[in-house]
Amino acid sequence: MAEDRRTRRSRRALGTALVELVLERGFTALTVEDITERADVARATFYAHFRDKEDLFARVTADLLSELSERLAPAVAESAIGFTGKPVLEMLRHAHEERDLYRIVLRGEGDGKPLQMFVDACARATTEEFRARAERNAVRPRIDPELLARVWVGEQVAVLRWWVEQDTPSLPAAEVVRMLLDLALHGRYWASGFEPPA
Amino acid sequence: MAEDRRTRRSRRALGTALVELVLERGFTALTVEDITERADVARATFYAHFRDKEDLFARVTADLLSELSERLAPAVAESAIGFTGKPVLEMLRHAHEERDLYRIVLRGEGDGKPLQMFVDACARATTEEFRARAERNAVRPRIDPELLARVWVGEQVAVLRWWVEQDTPSLPAAEVVRMLLDLALHGRYWASGFEPPA
DNA sequence: TCAATTGCAGACACTCTGTTCAGTAAACGA
DNA sequence: TCGTTTACTGAACAGAGTGTCTGCAATTGA
Numbered sequence: 001m002a003e004d005r006r007t008r009r010s011r012r013a014l015g016t017a018l019v020e021l022v023l024e025r026g027f028t029a030l031t032v033e034d035i036t037e038r039a040d041v042a043r044a045t046f047y048a049h050f051r052d053k054e055d056l057f058a059r060v061t062a063d064l065l066s067e068l069s070e071r072l073a074p075a076v077a078e079s080a081i082g083f084t085g086k087p088v089l090e091m092l093r094h095a096h097e098e099r100d101l102y103r104i105v106l107r108g109e110g111d112g113k114p115l116q117m118f119v120d121a122c123a124r125a126t127t128e129e130f131r132a133r134a135e136r137n138a139v140r141p142r143i144d145p146e147l148l149a150r151v152w153v154g155e156q157v158a159v160l161r162w163w164v165e166q167d168t169p170s171l172p173a174a175e176v177v178r179m180l181l182d183l184a185l186h187g188r189y190w191a192s193g194f195e196p197p198a
Numbered sequence: 199m200a201e202d203r204r205t206r207r208s209r210r211a212l213g214t215a216l217v218e219l220v221l222e223r224g225f226t227a228l229t230v231e232d233i234t235e236r237a238d239v240a241r242a243t244f245y246a247h248f249r250d251k252e253d254l255f256a257r258v259t260a261d262l263l264s265e266l267s268e269r270l271a272p273a274v275a276e277s278a279i280g281f282t283g284k285p286v287l288e289m290l291r292h293a294h295e296e297r298d299l300y301r302i303v304l305r306g307e308g309d310g311k312p313l314q315m316f317v318d319a320c321a322r323a324t325t326e327e328f329r330a331r332a333e334r335n336a337v338r339p340r341i342d343p344e345l346l347a348r349v350w351v352g353e354q355v356a357v358l359r360w361w362v363e364q365d366t367p368s369l370p371a372a373e374v375v376r377m378l379l380d381l382a383l384h385g386r387y388w389a390s391g392f393e394p395p396a
Numbered sequence: 397t398c399a400a401t402t403g404c405a406g407a408c409a410c411t412c413t414g415t416t417c418a419g420t421a422a423a424c425g426a
Numbered sequence: 427t428c429g430t431t432t433a434c435t436g437a438a439c440a441g442a443g444t445g446t447c448t449g450c451a452a453t454t455g456a
Binding site: 203229230231242250 | 413417424
């Protein structure tokens with residue numbers, strides 16, 4: 001017995017209603033009744049499943065995050081050598097599928113808490129990846145891996161947000177990844193048009 | 199007649215009370231009464247000055263932003279040639295002085311709205327700066343200046359947040375600036391310890 | 397089919413909001 | 427210094443939203 005069908009229905013409906021409404025009016029502006037009305041569910045039912053709207057939001061984003069890390073796992077394992085960009089590409093694909101939710105999270109809705117969780121999770125994973133990679137290839141980082149991870153994730157999130165907020169995607173995911181690789185290899189100085197200094 | 203002293207006193211008190219309390223409990227958890235109590239001001243007085251707590255927060259952050267851009271102006275004008283890092287250094291100094299407020303904003307309190315304003319303002323200014331610089335030095339950007347600006351600002355914000363959230367600053371501002379310059383020049387690949395590829 | 401579970405509608409006390417107002421205190425200009 | 431202007435106070439107000447609880451109806455899984 002996996003779960004009562006009614007339970008599943010209600011939870012799903014409430015989740016999607018939340019996402020829709022946050023996109024339309026913003027998280028703080030929403031009422032629990034707004035959500036239940038959109039989901040066509042009684043208000044009392046909401047409280048049977050979630051403590052409050054923050055709780056609902058937290059669960060929705062937590063699900064998204066675990067879905068992402070599942071999809072990322074093979075790509076990360078595969079590109080164990082260097083900066084292949086495979087995980088980034090996979091993330092962009094995921095973001096494309098779950099565009100609405102990504103928008104909401106990246107806008108920092110809900111006091112930015114879901115976003116911080118997202119960022120921190122990415123930063124931790126990236127830090128470890130950097131450390132492992134340095135070890136494997138026997139090189140010494142010129143900058144602390146943790147800081148470097150923060151920089152990398154910050155860049156990542158900025159690009160992701162920009163990409164996801166566009167009404168008509170100006171660049172395909174593969175292009176974005178190539179660009180980011182170029183940046184990682186040559187630096188911003190090169191990217192802005194200058195010749196690399198000796 | 200600049201402004202009534204009582205008015206100034208009340209506004210200041212409410213502003214600092216807000217910052218303190220957001221740092222302690224988070225923005226959404228706060229009540230208008232919490233703020234007025236901390237500020238030792240009648241609740242009715244609050245509404246004589248601000249529409250709601252969002253309004254208060256918006257004004258506090260707007261003030262911070264204009265203060266920052268004032269301080270940045272000379273540094274930007276001075277470093278018209280290339281990536282001197284002077285504006286970044288000035289920003290870090292400012293962040294050090296207004297540490298509490300910077301923390302709050304960078305945490306995305308208030309549904310991330312103040313942060314978005316901050317980021318967008320920086321991104322616009324940076325885009326223009328990049329364009330102007332390319333024009334002046336007669337080089338053609340290899341990546342769209344607007345995207346490059348987003349990347350740069352994203353990195354910036356990530357570092358800023360990391361730096362401001364540390365209990366005991368592990369790196370002095372000047373060190374951070376030098377690091378960022380290195381990154382801009384050589385890229386992350388180099389920073390993580392690998393030799394630059396031919 | 398039947399027992400168990402979930403959803404439903406409505407009511408409840410409670411907290412917070414944003415507004416109003418008459419009385420009091422402080423600041424200002426001359 | 428004094429009169430006038432202005433801001434602050436404390437209290438009360440209706441309204442909206444919250445979170446909880448009820449008995450009853452509908453669905454479910456076995």
